[in-house]
Amino acid sequence: MLTVVALALTACSSGPPKDTAAPAAPTGVTAASGSAQTVHVMWNAATDDRAVTGYEVYQQGRKVKDLPATTLMTDIVNLTPATPYAFTVRARDAAGNRSPHSTTVPATTLSAIAQDRAAPTAPKALRATADGSRAATLTWQPARDDTKVTAYDVYQADARIHTVPGTATTARLTGLRAGMVYSFTVRARDAAENSSPDSAPADLTTTPAPGAAPNTAPTNLKARAAKGEITLTWTAPSTGAPVKEHQLYLNEAFATTIVWGADPPPGEATYTFAVLTTPGTRYSVKLRARLPDGTWGDFSAQRTVVVP
Structure with missing residues (x-):
């Protein structure tokens, strides 16, 4: 009996091998x-x-x-x-x-520049080109500053994802997802941490994975802020049937469902909604459409506007 108990205890004490292998050192630092x-x-x-x-x-x-x-x-x-x-x-x-x-x-670190409060101009002519399904290359024209542009910050959906030196006018982004819609902007920055306004956005859709369904995101989304309201215009995705409903997301949270009472308008759609009027408030917006099978499609590129 004691032998049996000892064997049982030995069997119970066994488990998965302990992880003692360290990760590889990061590269490309x-x-x-x-x-x-x-x-x-x-x-x-x-x-x-x-x-x-x-x-x-x-x-x-x-x-x-x-x-x-x-x-x-x-x-x-x-x-x-x-x-x-x-x-x-x-x-x-x-x-x-x-x-x-x-x-x-x-x-x-750069030398300090006293009393520099002037921000650089926004970079112009931003272009985004997909490099297959997982990467993209951005290019832009240089910004101007009263002292010197020291860095360019790349934003995706209003979140900074990359930074390059102020001498660069291109950036390569990796780690993207296949068949996704992305919207990029770039800001210039100087040594005093003054940041420019956003560049005009550049959208791209990465190459879908083999056999994946076509992207169903609304396209050509534009947003314009005025006192107390934001006006959106966009083109509904091609689904083979009229798209009568869109979900509106404001600052990454669901805000409302836009429903056309009759047939949706042909071509470009327009929708205006009220917002708080505090000057300088930033809002990010994006849309997705209800598909003929009742499910919600892919999100559009995101737009960010600032209350004037």
């Missing part, structure tokens, strides 16, 4: 100063035998940022102007295993 007090650090996703769960950013060997696995860039702030710094990045898995440090990358 870059660091660039966009102002007198910030450095923008970026890197490529690391690999692990199971899964990377986070990243740690180190400044002069001291950890300054702890980030989730979905984040591949960050700003290091409150630095000293005109000062050299060095940065590394480590990956971490669920068991707490940490990768070796990445290659050390240097960056020197």
Whole structure:
């Protein structure tokens, strides 16, 4: 009987092997100063035998940022102007295993410019070109500033996703999803952290995955803000039947359903709705259509407007 119990305990004590393998060190680490007090650090996703769960950013060997696995860039702030710094990045898995440090990358903050309150002009002629299903290339014309443009920030749906030096007029974006509609804008920034207005948006749809259904997003969405209201215009997707309903999302939250009482208007549709009138308030809007089978289609590109 004792032997049987011992065997049972031995069997119960066995479990999955402990995860002792550390992730690989992140590659492609870059660091660039966009102002007198910030450095923008970026890197490529690391690999692990199971899964990377986070990243740690180190400044002069001291950890300054702890980030989730979905984040591949960050700003290091409150630095000293005109000062050299060095940065590394480590990956971490669920068991707490940490990768070796990445290659050390240097960056020197820009010199401070006193009393610079003038923002750069908005970049012009933004174009977005899909590179297959997972990447895109943006190009634009340079912005102007009374001192110097030190960085360009790329936004997708009003969220910053990429930064390039002020000498660049192109950016390559990776990690996109197949068959998705994206809307990009670019802002110029100077050494005093003054940011330009948004460029005009550039939309693109990445290449669908093989065998995927066609995209059903409304197209040509435009938004115009006036005192107390926003007016939208768009073109409904081609579904083989009239599209009589659209859902409107405001600041990423469902706001209302737009329903045509009769047949929907041919060509471009228009809808106006009321908003708070505090000057400078930003609103992001997007739409999706109800398809003939009763389901909701893909979201349109997102537009951001500012109350005048």
